[in-house]
Amino acid sequence: MTLAGCAASPAGTSPTRAPVASSSPTPTPTPTPYLATITLNADSAVAADQNGKQLATLDYYGRGADVAAKLSELFGFAPVVEIIEPVASDFTFSGTKYDWDGFHVAWRYGYESDPTSGTGSYPYSPSVIISTSVPTVRGVTIQGPDGVRVGDGQGDLSTRYPGQTESYSDESGVLTEFTKIGCIELPEFPDSSDSAIPSNCVGVAAYPSDGPITTIGAPAAVNYGL
Numbered sequence: 646m647t648l649a650g651c652a653a654s655p656a657g658t659s660p661t662r663a664p665v666a667s668s669s670p671t672p673t674p675t676p677t678p679y680l681a682t683i684t685l686n687a688d689s690a691v692a693a694d695q696n697g698k699q700l701a702t703l704d705y706y707g708r709g710a711d712v713a714a715k716l717s718e719l720f721g722f723a724p725v726v727e728i729i730e731p732v733a734s735d736f737t738f739s740g741t742k743y744d745w746d747g748f749h750v751a752w753r754y755g756y757e758s759d760p761t762s763g764t765g766s767y768p769y770s771p772s773v774i775i776s777t778s779v780p781t782v783r784g785v786t787i788q789g790p791d792g793v794r795v796g797d798g799q800g801d802l803s804t805r806y807p808g809q810t811e812s813y814s815d816e817s818g819v820l821t822e823f824t825k826i827g828c829i830e831l832p833e834f835p836d837s838s839d840s841a842i843p844s845n846c847v848g849v850a851a852y853p854s855d856g857p858i859t860t861i862g863a864p865a866a867v868n869y870g871l
Contacts, residue, residue, distance in 0.1 A: 680719045682786045683748070685863045687829045687845040690775050692719050705864050706765035709752035709773045713743045720745050720782060747779030748787055768831040769843070769869055776862030789847045789861045790827030797858050799824070799851035809846075812854060820854035825865055834869070841868040 678694040683703075690703035701719060703712050717723050724743040741752040751774045765772030777787045780794040788794050793802065799822050803810040810824040825846035834843065848865030851858050 680721075680785050682788060683719075685775060685777070685787075685789050685847050685861055687790075687827050687847055687864055690863070703775060705771035705773055705775065706767050707772065709741060709743075709750060712750050712773055712775075716743070716745060716748075716750065720748075720785065722783075724750075746782045748775075748777045748782045750775050768845070771845075771864050774862055774864070776860055778860050787861075789849060789863075793826065793847075793849060793858070793861065795858050795861060799849070799854070799856070799858050802826070802849055802858070819852065821850055821852045822854040824849045825867060828867060831869075843867065843869040 676695065678696070678698065678700065680692055680700060681695040682693050682697075684691045684693070689705060691699055692701040692703065693699050701715055703715065713724060722745070724745045727742045727744065729740060729742055743750040752772065777795060780787060780796050786794070791805075802824050803822065806824055806826050809826065809828075810822055813821045813823060815821070825848055828844045828846040831843045831845060844867040845864040846867055847861065847863040849858055850860040850862075852860075
């Protein structure tokens with residue numbers, strides 16, 4: 646008897662199979678790097694992307710205008726520029742100040758200096774001071790060593806860095822707590838008889854002293870004057 650619809654394959658051959666469609670994996674797009682953090686250290690400030698990869702180093706001894714231009718490129722917007730004229734006080738800053746929503750670069754050689762041309766001299770004469778009074782700038786995290794940020798508790802900082810906190814009183818008697826963290830030693834002064842080792846640090850201030858951190862800035866001098 647013969648089964649309808651069934652046929653034997655010729656000897657030595659296999660039944661023909663329908664081709665299977667092949668699929669290649671869809672490539673995963675690589676995220677475009679963008680500025681995610683700026684970390685103020687004692688020797689320089691470092692800008693990094695969302696993966697922690699360094700985008701730029703901001704040199705405290707370079708031209709103030711170059712540092713400002715690089716920050717404008719990284720942030721994607723221009724700063725407010727302010728000229729602060731000298732007053733009769735050794736404790737009041739005078740010079741050119743760039744401000745990106747609370748993140749600052751200050752050209753530290755005074756009102757009469759040209760912020761577009763001059764540079765500092767390593768290690769005792771940085772040309773700019775970089776500081777922040779905000780924890781973020783348009784989504785970019787601003788921090789110091791160990792992730793310290795504006796708004797954190799100053800008391801905790803004093804505990805973590807014993808012996809590095811000093812108190813200052815303003816004209817109205819309000820105290821400021823100032824802690825120096827992340828310090829690095831500098832070369833000794835030539836022919837100096839002073840046994841104290843000069844250092845650069847990151848300065849963290851709380852005003853008033855019983856409040857949270859209000860300002861982080863660098864470089865802050867230890868055992869030498871700026």
